[in-house]
Amino acid sequence: MTLFTLFSNPLAGVQLASELLTRAPEPSSFPECLPPEEAAKTLEVLTPSQRLGQITGSVGSPSTGASSGRLWGDRDFALRMVRVNPLAITRLAPELQTDPEIAGAAILQDFAVIEKLPTESRDAVWTAALDQLESEGTSFPRERIETYEAFQTFMEDSGLRFEDRFRSVRTVLEVAANRDSLASLGTNRPIALVIATTSDYNRAFESFPLVDALVASGRFDVVYREASTEQEAGEILEETYRTAGRPIHTLVLAGHGMQDSLDLGGPPPPASFSPPWSDQARVEIRDFEQGEFAGLGDFVEAQGQVLLWSCSNGAGGADADNLANAFSNALPGRSVISVGVPSNIVALDVGPDAGLDVTWASDDREYIAGNANNEKETP
């Protein structure tokens, strides 16, 4: 796609499907006719969306009456519920909310849940969650995250400025630790480097917790960085490579996109659709044509992979001028995963060989450049 056609069709490929995976809704109630154990089992065989539907019934919160409090007052039931949906902690009596196992199951899984609790109970619940983390033998800088507010500051100090891109306290701790100790991580696991945009007008990169998924796979040392310009992105690549002392295995670039570009720091629409185009704000085909990413091959493993988490970077497939092919040409032999239409990621699996298996909202339009069969690699 040329700049002219981009301009003449300004909406092509720009809108990422947002809000595809929002946080779970608040559980309001649950059918109370079953004993707690049976009720919990019933939920566990359902899909997440079915579960959430089932948690709309007749129980309510502990404060809404004797019968409705029966299930939520049962510790085992409560623990199972917060594992299904962390927001269930908001329905519990204070003494259950500060049970370390329950607080840990909810808050460590999704830290933003703390904001749904009354202000006066947050500190106690947060402390209980940290007690749980400590009791599991996890090493973490507790003195820096003693309160939720301190944790937020810790995230910002660690370069995680878009906190809603993350769910799990464990993810944040691991990514922050990797940033500080990249030089001494060892070589047991390949490096996954996520370079994420600072320009996200519709919060598209908060809908699917991709960094959480990479960390939870256990297959990578995950490094997360934010960049506003192509120069910053290039510096992050080189710095990560040099500090770690080894190439990057999995490179994820996250930013709103079109067929020929991925945006790191441009203004929100409609200004971002109008010339003059900012060269620095976008990684584009023309940057590759001008040799600006000529050294990319040094930084990415020969057996590595690239994920372009962006709209339309694979539009037109193998025969088109698109950003996926530009990356593929610069990185012979690596798979470059993209999607050919405006879309967003809804799921991510990591194979035993650390290969990414991405599910897009428009999965039939996935395009993997550099892969002879243009099909997902089987692990």
Ligand SMILES: [Ca+2]
């Ligand atoms: Ca550029």
Ligand SMILES: [Ca+2]
């Ligand atoms: Ca440039």
